[in-house]
Amino acid sequence: MRRLLIAAAESRPISGITHDITHRVIPHYCTWSKLYGKNFLYWFGSKPRLAIADPDMIKEALMNSNGSFQKINFNPSSKILLGDGLTGLEGQKWVVHRRITSQAFNMERVKGWIPEIVASTEKSLIKWEEKRGEKSEFEMDVHKELHELSADIISRTAFGSSFEEGNRIFELQDQQVSLVLQALRSVYVPGFRKRNNCQSFNMDTSPFSISSRVANPGMSMILNETLRLYPPAVALTRQTPHNVKLGSLDVPAGTQFYFAMTAVHHDTEIWGDDANEFNPLRFAEPRKHMASFFPFGLGPRICVGQYLAVVEAKIVLAMILRQYTFVISPSYVHAPMQSMTLQPQFGVQLLFSRILH
Ligand code: HEM
8 A cells, every 4th residue: 555655646747846746745634643643653564564753752752772773674674785884883893883874974074074075066166167168057967967976075084085986886885775675675584575666866965956046054053954844854763672662652563663754754734734844044043842853863863974965065055056056947846756765756857057156
């Protein structure tokens, strides 16, 4: 049923450009929450899965550090492909890897990478100028371009001098992600494996789909508003190895959790009637609730790359805006969808105009 709802949603784009995207990105949650309320139980294959969009319960679960809410193991075929990355680790192994990775990506380190971020961005801007040629206006798929740029930046920062090697690793990772998606989208039953139709998709969490002309009320607020309406992680999942209490619920061991980030970020009861409007100024107010906006997660498993992601997005955006103005191209089709992360199904075509200084 879930798969059918997703396939139906992905078969047609959203008409016009609206930020009301939940029915396309998380159609199963949207459909079932209308019938059963914001928190409900459904079956994910043979596992009971509790969907939750209550910020208090989400905060309680994600902030928990006693092992009651663990990451869900990927099905075995994706685990072989993804390996033992930090995201999939638990216990002592996670503690050790987390400590090393957090140090590698702390704010001081990230600040030291600013010259590399600027150099990568300059390289892209030169390429774009070549693309523009003599034209005053030109169209570009920024999803593809920013994906390449973020791969280049991570190669320079994380791989330093061997950045050609880093680039190659990213190409391989792209291939790996599409294989993992195939594995995740296929139904795993021990001893039997049925494959569904699947396409290959790009991985990209770092740059943002900048879907409108950016004005000036503060870049952090603009980035936050973009991450609110289009959270790359879409939803977070966990499972409990033992009986646990969450809010007023007694949850039995083996239950999985689906923390409906996209639904929370678009909830009119939290954000008001204009929840689906792009309004960066709402971030001028102090945050309503820790788990009303959590694009990078919360608690012990919060994103280790968040400083890099934010610093990178600000530098790239500022450098682009110094050189160009841009609007959505008539050829853009609004079709956000969940792949591993939130993706524009047909790219993000923008029309760029050179600013003459
Ligand atoms: C806009 C950009 C990004 C977003 C929205 C994002 C979002 C997230 C979220 C929501 C989580 C928590 C997952 C969970 O609790 O299940 C996470 C974890 C993680 N992120 Fe990011 N991320 C971004 C960029 C990055 C970058 C640039 C890196 C690395 C260079 C990175 C590395 C990681 C790692 C290693 C974890 C796992 C942490 C752990 O399990 O201890 N992320 N990210």
